[in-house]
Amino acid sequence: MLAGLLLVLATLTVRSRFDDPDMWWHLKMGEIVWTTHTIPITDIFSFTTNHHAWIPHEWLSQTLLFLAYRWGGFSGLMLWLCVFTTALFVAGYLLCSLYSGNAKVGFLGALVIFVFATVGVSIRPQLLGYLLLLIELTLIHLGRTRNPRWFWWLPPLFALWVNCHGSFFLGIVLAGAFFFTSFFQFQAGGLIAEKWAPQRRQIFLFAMVLSLAALFLNPVGLKLILYPLDTLIHQPIGLSFVQEWQPLQLSSLRGILLMAVLACIFLTVIARKAELRAELHFDELILLAMGTWLAGGHDRMLFVFGILAAPILSRVLSTSWEGYNANTDRIWPNAVMIALSLLVAIWAFPSRQSLIQKTEEISPVKAVEFIKANHLPGPMLNDYGQGGYLIWAMPEHPVFVDGRGDVFEWTGVLEEFGQWALLQTDPNKLLDKYGIQFCLLNPDSAMAHVLPLMHNWKSVYSDNNSVIFVRVSFANAIR
Numbered sequence: 001m002l003a004g005l006l007l008v009l010a011t012l013t014v015r016s017r018f019d020d021p022d023m024w025w026h027l028k029m030g031e032i033v034w035t036t037h038t039i040p041i042t043d044i045f046s047f048t049t050n051h052h053a054w055i056p057h058e059w060l061s062q063t064l065l066f067l068a069y070r071w072g073g074f075s076g077l078m079l080w081l082c083v084f085t086t087a088l089f090v091a092g093y094l095l096c097s098l099y100s101g102n103a104k105v106g107f108l109g110a111l112v113i114f115v116f117a118t119v120g121v122s123i124r125p126q127l128l129g130y131l132l133l134l135i136e137l138t139l140i141h142l143g144r145t146r147n148p149r150w151f152w153w154l155p156p157l158f159a160l161w162v163n164c165h166g167s168f169f170l171g172i173v174l175a176g177a178f179f180f181t182s183f184f185q186f187q188a189g190g191l192i193a194e195k196w197a198p199q200r201r202q203i204f205l206f207a208m209v210l211s212l213a214a215l216f217l218n219p220v221g222l223k224l225i226l227y228p229l230d231t232l233i234h235q236p237i238g239l240s241f242v243q244e245w246q247p248l249q250l251s252s253l254r255g256i257l258l259m260a261v262l263a264c265i266f267l268t269v270i271a272r273k274a275e276l277r278a279e280l281h282f283d284e285l286i287l288l289a290m291g292t293w294l295a296g297g298h299d300r301m302l303f304v305f306g307i308l309a310a311p312i313l314s315r316v317l318s319t320s321w322e323g324y325n326a327n328t329d330r331i332w333p334n335a336v337m338i339a340l341s342l343l344v345a346i347w348a349f350p351s352r353q354s355l356i357q358k359t360e361e362i363s364p365v366k367a368v369e370f371i372k373a374n375h376l377p378g379p380m381l382n383d384y385g386q387g388g389y390l391i392w393a394m395p396e397h398p399v400f401v402d403g404r405g406d407v408f409e410w411t412g413v414l415e416e417f418g419q420w421a422l423l424q425t426d427p428n429k430l431l432d433k434y435g436i437q438f439c440l441l442n443p444d445s446a447m448a449h450v451l452p453l454m455h456n457w458k459s460v461y462s463d464n465n466s467v468i469f470v471r472v473s474f475a476n477a478i479r
Contacts, residue, residue: 001334002107003090004341009114010085011345013121018078018355019362020122021385022403023065024392026058027077030066033059039219045391047379047398048413048434055220055406057227060163061125074355081123082349084131088121089114091134092310099141100314103324109314115257116306119299120244129165130303132157136171137311140178140204148200151207159214162224168215169228170304175208177290181283190269193282231406237414238405241384244300254302258295261309262288268316284312363389367440367466371397374460376470381436383445384417386466390440400434421447427454438470 025045033039039059043049068080089110096109120126136157143150154175161168182204185195196204218224231238238245248255265288269280291308294301350358359365364386371380371394380397382390387402401408401417408414420430423446430436441448443462451457451469461468 001337001341002103002110003093004338005107006089006093006110006114007086008341008344008348010089011082011348013114013118014078014081014085015348015350016358017081017122018074018350018358020124021363021388023077023123024363024388024390025402025404026062026124026388027065027069028392028395029056029059030062030064030069033063034066034070041220043404043407045395045399045402045404046387046408046413048400049407049411052407052411054404055224055227057166057220057224058125058164059219060160061128061165064128065123065125073352074359075352077123078350078355081121081127082345084127085117085121088117088127088131088134091131091138092307095134095138095141096311096314098138099311100318101323102314102318102321104321105314105318108317109310112261112310112313113306116254116302119254120303125165126167126303129161129167130307132161132164133167133171133174133304133307136161136174137307140175141311143204143207144178144196144200148203151204154207155210155214158211159217162215162218166228166231167304169225172208172212172215174287174290175211177286178283179204179208181286184282186282187279190279191282191285192279235406235409237418238409241414241418242405245298248296248299248302254299258292258302258305261313262292265309265313265316272316272319280312280316284315288312362465363393364440364466365389365393366463367461367468368393370461370468371438371440376438376468377474378438379434379436381431381434381439381441383440383442384421386440386442400436421445423447423450427451437474438468441467441469443467 028045029040032044039056041054041056042051043054044051065077065080068076070076072079092113093106093110095106096113097103097106100106100109117130120130136154139150139153139157158168158171161171179201181193182196182201184193186193215225216222240246248258250256250259265280287308291301291305295305368390378397379400380390381400382402384401384403387399390397390399391402401413405414408417416430419425420427427447427450431439439447439451439457441451442465448467452459456472457469458472459467460470
């Protein structure tokens with residue numbers, strides 16, 4: 001019944017989230033993989049990178065995205081989002097329930113995951129990555145507390161994960177943290193460490209060695225495995241340019257909630273240190289520190305913090321609410337609640353027309369129609385956030401830049417574009433270098449107010465989310 005409520009929560013959360021600009025290029029990549037049976041390892045979407053080498057680190061997730069679209073169009077994509085968001089919340093509920101031993105408090109843990117997941121729940125591969133992270137934590141918990149044979153599911157999990165999303169690297173780091181803490185046995189105040197049995201630790205080590213080997217079951221090899229490190233170390237412009245990679249503001253609502261969760265955990269441990277289940281375990285302290293550090297450095301990592309903190313919060317609060325007793329279940333009221341949950345989820349699911357309308361509100365749909373109708377010649381310069389949709393809707397016009405910040409940073413294009421967009425260089429320099437014939441920009445961008453002042457550029461189209469400028473020499477030919 002509680003899982004049914006999570007279905008409703010997931011549907012209500014994502015019903016208006018058909019607006020991620022990166023969804024489109026993920027979708028196009030999945031289409032290419034599915035229709036050509038090949039995985040591109042060079043950039044094929046832009047003209048500025050000169051087919052630079054590219055790492056398809058999310059190709060499997062992208063293929064699943066395209067299959068959802070191929071089956072049901074926009075509604076198929078929204079169903080994909082609803083299904084995997086529900087799976088994420090239910091998997092979090094299962095983990096919190098198992099970890100705390102209390103199915104009711106476990107629901108509170110699922111709500112904590114929901115709160116922090118709202119920072120990144122969208123039609124993107126990261127949703128699959130974080131679902132697999134929850135599965136990893138569940139397998140490790142079952143292997144530690146029940147049968148160590150659960151550890152043998154980790155290698156196939158990582159073989160799948162490495163082809164879905166770069167968060168597999170975090171999964172390896174977390175597994176290493178569990179292995180490290182398995183050697184310690186101590187109690188210091190409210191902090192406790194419990195040493196693993198040697199046989200259990202040995203099985204876990206063998207499973208992790210196989211998991212590391214399983215990472216090489218990918219189309220690129222070592223470069224894909226090291227890609228997450230490259231993102232954090234060698235892509236400073238992209239990390240500073242994109243909003244979701246900005247540091248967390250503790251004064252924001254999510255920042256306050258993060259501090260509240262930490263305070264609740266530590267204050268509960270201090271206030272109830274006489275109760276064994278209220279003590280903080282050494283591995284939990286490391287996970288909390290890691291999650292807090294990641295979230296503090298990058299706003300999008302609040303998602304990870306919620307996943308790591310929720311089971312711990314559930315455990316320390318497990319005695320605050322009486323446990324679940326299946327013998328006291330009221331089957332028919334529960335059945336009615338489950339049925340109502342399904343009906344509400346179906347009612348809340350957005351119509352195809354509303355998804356089309358949402359796309360037109362966010363993406364340059366009408367601008368693309370204008371470009372095609374008037375046969376505007378390239379090369380084209382476009383806003384960073386609009387590149388994804390242009391890749392999907394107008395593949396005949398290679399983009400200047402898009403949400404794949406990695407390849408544009410490697411080639412220096414992102415730095416050039418950033419200086420141009422922020423008016424830090426002569427606008428004509430970039431336009432002339434790449435022979436730009438028309439620009440598709442956001443009306444609120446700085447350059448959208450500068451180009452009308454330049455004698456060789458003229459606005460030929462505008463709407464609420466797009467404006468098109470062409471060189472004056474071609475403007476007279478446009479109807």
